[in-house]
Amino acid sequence: MLEVHIVISPVPAQAVVRPNAYAKGGSFNNPDLLWYARAVAAMQRRPLADPTSWRSYAAIHGFDQQTWAGIGFWDANEPQPAPAVQTKLWAQCQHGSWYFLPWHRGYLLAFEAVVRDAVVAAGGPADWALPYWDYFENGQDAIPPAFTKDAQGWPGPGPNPLFVDLRFGSDPVSDGSVSGTDINLSAMAENHFVGNANGAIPGFGGPRLNRFDHGTFPHGGLEQNPHDLVHVLVGEPDQQGPPGLMSSPDTAALDPIFWLHHANIDRLWEAWRRTDPAHTDPTVQRWLQGPTDRGFAMPLPGGTTWTYAPADMDALTALKYSYEDLTSGTAPPATFAARLERLGAPEPAAGGTTVPEDSNVELVGANDQALAMVSAGVRTTVRLDAAVRDKVTASLTDVAGGGTPDRVYLDLENIRGPADGVTLRVYIDLPEGADPADHPERLAGSVGLFGVTAASRRDGRHGGDGYTAVLEITRTVDDLHLAGGLPDGLDVTIVPRRPLPPGMELSVGRVSVYRQGR
Amino acid sequence: MAAGSQDLAQVRGTLVTIAAAAWLLIGVDTVSMGGSAGHGDAAAGGPLELVSLAAGLLLMLAAMMLPLLAAPVYHLWSRSLARRRGRVITLFVVGYFAGWLAAGGLLTAVAGTLRHAVPGPALAVVVASMLVWHTTPARTRCLNRTHSHPAQPAFGLAGDVAVLRFGLTHALWCIATCWALMLLTLVAGPRAEPVVMAAVAFWLVAERLERPAPPRWGLQIPTTVARQVLRGRPPASALRGRTRRTAS
Numbered sequence: 001m002l003e004v005h006i007v008i009s010p011v012p013a014q015a016v017v018r019p020n021a022y023a024k025g026g027s028f029n030n031p032d033l034l035w036y037a038r039a040v041a042a043m044q045r046r047p048l049a050d051p052t053s054w055r056s057y058a059a060i061h062g063f064d065q066q067t068w069a070g071i072g073f074w075d076a077n078e079p080q081p082a083p084a085v086q087t088k089l090w091a092q093c094q095h096g097s098w099y100f101l102p103w104h105r106g107y108l109l110a111f112e113a114v115v116r117d118a119v120v121a122a123g124g125p126a127d128w129a130l131p132y133w134d135y136f137e138n139g140q141d142a143i144p145p146a147f148t149k150d151a152q153g154w155p156g157p158g159p160n161p162l163f164v165d166l167r168f169g170s171d172p173v174s175d176g177s178v179s180g181t182d183i184n185l186s187a188m189a190e191n192h193f194v195g196n197a198n199g200a201i202p203g204f205g206g207p208r209l210n211r212f213d214h215g216t217f218p219h220g221g222l223e224q225n226p227h228d229l230v231h232v233l234v235g236e237p238d239q240q241g242p243p244g245l246m247s248s249p250d251t252a253a254l255d256p257i258f259w260l261h262h263a264n265i266d267r268l269w270e271a272w273r274r275t276d277p278a279h280t281d282p283t284v285q286r287w288l289q290g291p292t293d294r295g296f297a298m299p300l301p302g303g304t305t306w307t308y309a310p311a312d313m314d315a316l317t318a319l320k321y322s323y324e325d326l327t328s329g330t331a332p333p334a335t336f337a338a339r340l341e342r343l344g345a346p347e348p349a350a351g352g353t354t355v356p357e358d359s360n361v362e363l364v365g366a367n368d369q370a371l372a373m374v375s376a377g378v379r380t381t382v383r384l385d386a387a388v389r390d391k392v393t394a395s396l397t398d399v400a401g402g403g404t405p406d407r408v409y410l411d412l413e414n415i416r417g418p419a420d421g422v423t424l425r426v427y428i429d430l431p432e433g434a435d436p437a438d439h440p441e442r443l444a445g446s447v448g449l450f451g452v453t454a455a456s457r458r459d460g461r462h463g464g465d466g467y468t469a470v471l472e473i474t475r476t477v478d479d480l481h482l483a484g485g486l487p488d489g490l491d492v493t494i495v496p497r498r499p500l501p502p503g504m505e506l507s508v509g510r511v512s513v514y515r516q517g518r
Numbered sequence: 519m520a521a522g523s524q525d526l527a528q529v530r531g532t533l534v535t536i537a538a539a540a541w542l543l544i545g546v547d548t549v550s551m552g553g554s555a556g557h558g559d560a561a562a563g564g565p566l567e568l569v570s571l572a573a574g575l576l577l578m579l580a581a582m583m584l585p586l587l588a589a590p591v592y593h594l595w596s597r598s599l600a601r602r603r604g605r606v607i608t609l610f611v612v613g614y615f616a617g618w619l620a621a622g623g624l625l626t627a628v629a630g631t632l633r634h635a636v637p638g639p640a641l642a643v644v645v646a647s648m649l650v651w652h653t654t655p656a657r658t659r660c661l662n663r664t665h666s667h668p669a670q671p672a673f674g675l676a677g678d679v680a681v682l683r684f685g686l687t688h689a690l691w692c693i694a695t696c697w698a699l700m701l702l703t704l705v706a707g708p709r710a711e712p713v714v715m716a717a718v719a720f721w722l723v724a725e726r727l728e729r730p731a732p733p734r735w736g737l738q739i740p741t742t743v744a745r746q747v748l749r750g751r752p753p754a755s756a757l758r759g760r761t762r763r764t765a766s
Binding site: 196197198199211213214292293294361362363365366368369370383385387388413414458459460461462463464465509510512 | 525526596597598599600601658659662663665666667668669670671672673676727729730731732733742745746
C-alpha cells in the first residue's frame with residue numbers, strides 16, 4: 001500500500017447556494033429534489049463496504065448492529081468495510097456538546113460533496129446544493145411531498161428513493177407535520193454559544209466538553225429544540241409500529257429527510273450568528289481544534305478521507321456555500337427587552353442582554369421521587385426552597401431598579417426507557433383533572449427523547465443515566481410573580497404526545513427547578 | 519469561563535489537592551519509616567494497630583481514589599441546593615470511604631494471609647487473579663456502573679439517606695472493579711508499595727476517562743489518555759490539505 005497525500009476537501013469548486021426544499025411545492029417538479037433523489041438512489045445501490053454508500057454514510061452518524069439487523073439494514077454475510085475503516089468513520093456524531101454544530105456542518109459538507117459527485121455523474125448540475133427543510137415557515141411544516149409515499153412525478157427506475165417505510169411508525173402517510181405546538185425558535189434568543197450541564201440551558205450550541213463524545217446530555221439549546229423534536233416527531237411511532245428511523249441517532253441518517261433537517265439546523269446556526277454581533281462562536285482553542293482524543297473524519301468521492309476541526313467550520317464564505325434565505329423561519333419568539341418591560345423596568349433595554357455567561361446556576365427545588373410515565377400523564381409537585389425562591393423574587397423585583405432578572409428552568413432529569421420516538425409535553429399548574437389539550441397556555445415546553453434508548457442502557461456509552469432535558473420557564477415564573485408571588489411549589493404535569501406503546505417502561509428520575517442569575 | 523466550568527475546575531482542583539497531600543504524606547512515611555500505609559496486618563492488631571491500619575488505608579484511598587470522584591462530586595454540587603452542598607458531598611464521601619474501608623480491611627487481611635501462606639508466589643497469585651478478572655465482562659459491567667449519576671432527593675432526611683446510599687453504592691461498584699488492583703498494591707510489600715500504588719492510580723484515572731463500553735471478554739486497555747498525548751493538537755486546518763488517499 002502506498003499512501004499519497006493530496007490536497008482536497010469537500011468545499012465545492014464554485015460557490016453554491018443551498019435552496020429551500022419547498023420550491024415548486026417540494027415535489028419532484030423541484031429539480032433540486034429530483035437530482036437529490038437520483039443521487040440517493042445511486043448511493044443506495046452501492047455496497048456497504050463502499051464508504052460513500054448510503055448505509056455507510058448513515059453509519060457515520062450512528063450505528064448499532066443489532067438495531068440495523070432488526071430493521072433489515074444489516075446483513076452479517078454481506079462484505080463490510082474493514083474494521084479499521086469502521087473504527088475511524090462510523091458512529092461519530094457529536095451530541096450534547098459544543099461540537100454538535102461544527103461536527104454536523106462537516107458531515108453535511110462531505111455528504112453534499114458525495115451527492116454532488118453522483119448528481120454530476122448522472123448528468124446533473126455541477127452547482128447542485130443540499131436543500132433545507134424550513135419547517136417554521138407557513139405551510140412548510142409537513143415533510144416535502146417528494147419524500148412521501150404518495151409522491152407524484154418520480155420517473156424511476158424503481159420506487160421513490162426519498163420515501164422510507166420507517167417514518168411515522170407504521171403509518172407513514174399520516175399527518176406528517178412537525179407541530180408548531182412542540183417546536184419553537186427560543187434557542188435563537190440565546191446570547192451565548194456555550195453553556196454548562198448544570199441545570200440551566202447549556203447555551204445555543206451545547207455544553208463545553210473537551211473530548212470526543214458520541215452522545216451525552218443535556219443537549220444544547222438549538223439541539224434540544226427544534227433539532228431533537230423534529231427528529232422524534234418525524235420518527236414518532238403509533239401504537240403498533242416500531243420507532244421511525246429518524247427517532248434514534250443510530251438510524252436517523254438512513255432517512256433521506258435527515259439531511260434536509262440538518263441543513264436547516266445548519267442554516268439556523270448561521271442565522272443566529274448574523275442576528276446579533278454578540279452571537280459568536282467560541283474562540284478558545286479547545287473548541288477551535290476539536291476533541292483532544294479523536295478527530296472528525298469523512299469519506300469523500302474518489303476514496304479520500306477528509307479530517308476537520310471546528311475552526312474549519314467557522315465561515316461559510318471559506319466553505320463556499322450560503323443559504324437562499326437566512327431570515328425566514330429564524331426569528332426568536334420573544335425579546336429580552338419585552339420581558340423587562342413586562343416586569344416594569346424603567347427603560348426597556350435596547351439590546352438582548354440577558355443574564356451574563358458567568359452567572360450562578362443553583363437548584364431552587366425538586367420533586368421528591370422518580371415518576372413512572374403513563375399514557376394519561378403524571379403529575380408531581382416541585383417543592384421550592386424558600387430562601388432560593390426569595391432570591392428569584394428579589395431579582396424580579398429589582399428590575400424596577402435596573403437589575404437583571406433571573407432566568408428559571410425546569411429540568412427533567414434522568415429520563416429512562418426504550419422510548420425513541422416519544423415526545424413529552426410539560427405543563428405547569430394545570431388545573432386538577434383538566435384536559436391538557438384545553439390549556440395550551442400552561443404548556444412549559446416539549447421534549448423529544450432523541451437518543452433516550454441508547455442513553456438508558458446500563459452498559460451503553462452514557463452509563464444508563466438517560467436523557468436530561470432543560471426547559472426555560474422564565475415566562476411562567478414572571479407571570480406567577482406578577483400575579484402575586486411565587487408559590488411554595490409548582491405543580492408539574494408531564495403527558496406523552498401520543499399514548500405510550502403497551503408495556504413501555506418510561507421513568508423520569510427527578511423534576512427540578514434551577515435559577516440562573518447573580 | 520462560564521460559572522459551571524469554574525465550579526467543575528474548583529471541584530477537581532480540591533480533590534486533586536487533597537490527593538496530592540495524601541501522596542506527600544505517603545512519600546514522607548515511606549522515606550522516614552519504611553512505609554506502613556495500608557498494609558498492616560489486621561490479624562496481629564490490637565486497637566492501636568487497627569487505628570493505624572485504618573489511617574493508613576484512608577491515606578491510601580485518599581491518594582488513589584479522590585481524583586476518581588470528580589464527576590460524581592460535581593454532579594452532586596450542581597444538582598443540590600447551594601445551602602446543602604457541603605452536607606451532601608460530605609455524606610457521599612463518608613458513604614464512599616466507609617465502603618472502601620470495609621473492603622480495604624478485608625483485602626488487607628487477604629493480602630496478609632497470602633503473604634504468610636504463600637510468601638513466594640503471593641504476588642504471582644494476585645497478578646494472575648487480576649489478569650483473569652480484568653478480562654471478564656463482569657468487570658466491564660462494574661466499571662460501567664461507576665459512571666452512573668442518579669438523581670437525588672433535594673430535601674431533608676430523604677436527601678441525606680439517598681446520598682449516603684449513593685456514596686456506598688458508588689464505592690461497591692468501585693470495589694468490584696478495582697479489588698484486584700488494590701490487592702496487588704497491598705501484597706507488593708512496603709518498598710514497592712508506593713510505586714505500585716502510583717501505577718495503579720494512573721491506570722484507574724485512565725480507565726475512568728473511558729466511556730462505558732459493552733461488556734465482553736478480553737483485556738480492556740484504556741486508550742483515551744494515550745490518544746490525547748499522541749494527538750496533541752490537531753494540525754492547523756483541514757481545508758489546507760489534510761486529506762489522505764490510500765492507493766494500492
